[in-house]
Amino acid sequence: MWNCEKSAARIENDLNALQAFTSTPGAGCTRLPFTKETRTAADYLKQAMATAGLAVTEDAAGNVIGVRAGRDRSLPAIVCGSHYDSVVHGGNYDGIAGVVCAIELARVLEEEHVTLAADYVAIAFMDEEGCRFGTGYFGSRAVLGEMDAAECRTFSDLDGITVYDAMKSYGLDPERIADAAWPAGRLGRYFEIHIEQGRVLETCGADLGIVSGIVGIRRARVTIEGRADHAGATPMHLRRDAVDMAAQVIVEAGRLARQEKESGAVATIGCIEADPGAVNVIAGRAAFSIDVRSTDAAAIERILAGLRRKLDDVTHDCGASWTAERTLAVAPVRMSEDLQARLSASAASYQYATHVLPSGAGHDALPISSHAETAMLFVPSRNGRSHAPEEYTPPPAFAKAVHVLFDVLRTLPAN
Numbered sequence: 001m002w003n004c005e006k007s008a009a010r011i012e013n014d015l016n017a018l019q020a021f022t023s024t025p026g027a028g029c030t031r032l033p034f035t036k037e038t039r040t041a042a043d044y045l046k047q048a049m050a051t052a053g054l055a056v057t058e059d060a061a062g063n064v065i066g067v068r069a070g071r072d073r074s075l076p077a078i079v080c081g082s083h084y085d086s087v088v089h090g091g092n093y094d095g096i097a098g099v100v101c102a103i104e105l106a107r108v109l110e111e112e113h114v115t116l117a118a119d120y121v122a123i124a125f126m127d128e129e130g131c132r133f134g135t136g137y138f139g140s141r142a143v144l145g146e147m148d149a150a151e152c153r154t155f156s157d158l159d160g161i162t163v164y165d166a167m168k169s170y171g172l173d174p175e176r177i178a179d180a181a182w183p184a185g186r187l188g189r190y191f192e193i194h195i196e197q198g199r200v201l202e203t204c205g206a207d208l209g210i211v212s213g214i215v216g217i218r219r220a221r222v223t224i225e226g227r228a229d230h231a232g233a234t235p236m237h238l239r240r241d242a243v244d245m246a247a248q249v250i251v252e253a254g255r256l257a258r259q260e261k262e263s264g265a266v267a268t269i270g271c272i273e274a275d276p277g278a279v280n281v282i283a284g285r286a287a288f289s290i291d292v293r294s295t296d297a298a299a300i301e302r303i304l305a306g307l308r309r310k311l312d313d314v315t316h317d318c319g320a321s322w323t324a325e326r327t328l329a330v331a332p333v334r335m336s337e338d339l340q341a342r343l344s345a346s347a348a349s350y351q352y353a354t355h356v357l358p359s360g361a362g363h364d365a366l367p368i369s370s371h372a373e374t375a376m377l378f379v380p381s382r383n384g385r386s387h388a389p390e391e392y393t394p395p396p397a398f399a400k401a402v403h404v405l406f407d408v409l410r411t412l413p414a415n
């Protein structure tokens, strides 16, 4: 019979072992793509997958894939996974915990003698974070057939090493990256277990989070051109103080986002610069970043429109000007309603408390969701900490997620 404690112990064992594959021991997990650390982690995962009874391969993108044959191998596969790279000085759970859960699910299927109608595929994606090359979703996009050798040559790390060259020294042939693409009809439903990386679930006391969608993101860098003048000799009514104008816009960003409470929109000004940046000089130029996210694309547009109005207002009166450069635009995606309902029902049958929430961060589920029915299950992050060595989720919490998913997979319709 299914044993949650046994699962928790095995998950803990895997996570403890994988902690060692970091280039910053004692200072969090740093497992950048196509490095010795991803290689050793991949070797560990292959071993764990094989022991779980899976047929293991590493594809042309460095994704590690384990397959448990279904009754009808021509059916689209049920896929469960996440990424095995990390950010710099990140935690030991982001991404890798979802991979470990996918492998644990395979062990449980084996122990419970469950053969699904379709193939079950556990997958560990390479380079979701995009930390080394400034990209992201590398492995999942390769599986979706969205990567080619030309793109591998385009991006490089801080040492000038391109994805192309990094892949070669890792033992992969970037010219064959297209081989990682799955044939049409192979990818069925996709499930991803991931740590929440925030504190919503902990705050509401939920065991698990059912992800409703992944937020869309718009980022821009705004520059306000005023005029640098003497801080003492220039009366207030004659100023074109770029920082004063920027401050009004920044306050407006928060106000506009709070007004969109229904959509869960958030707006963040994470970076501000003043030029020349001296204590006794009125800033002639101020620049700041804007990051607006929501699962509701219209809410994002309303916030951005409100910010443009505010920028016009504050610069118009004193003859200043502003420009904005778009740096990122990602559309929001919805998770499958059917799979959300199945996850909720399964969790309820075990009396696990669930909470429905959007994901404010991107995941491999984001690119995959435009190709396949997709669902994500979040487990609470202690104190909401993530992308930091303090990241922690107790192993029994992951076992609950595996438990729920196990039931959902068993009862999925075949096609």
Ligand SMILES: [Zn+2]
Pocket (backbone or CB within 6 Å): 083, 094, 095, 128, 194, 363
């Ligand atoms: Zn992640």
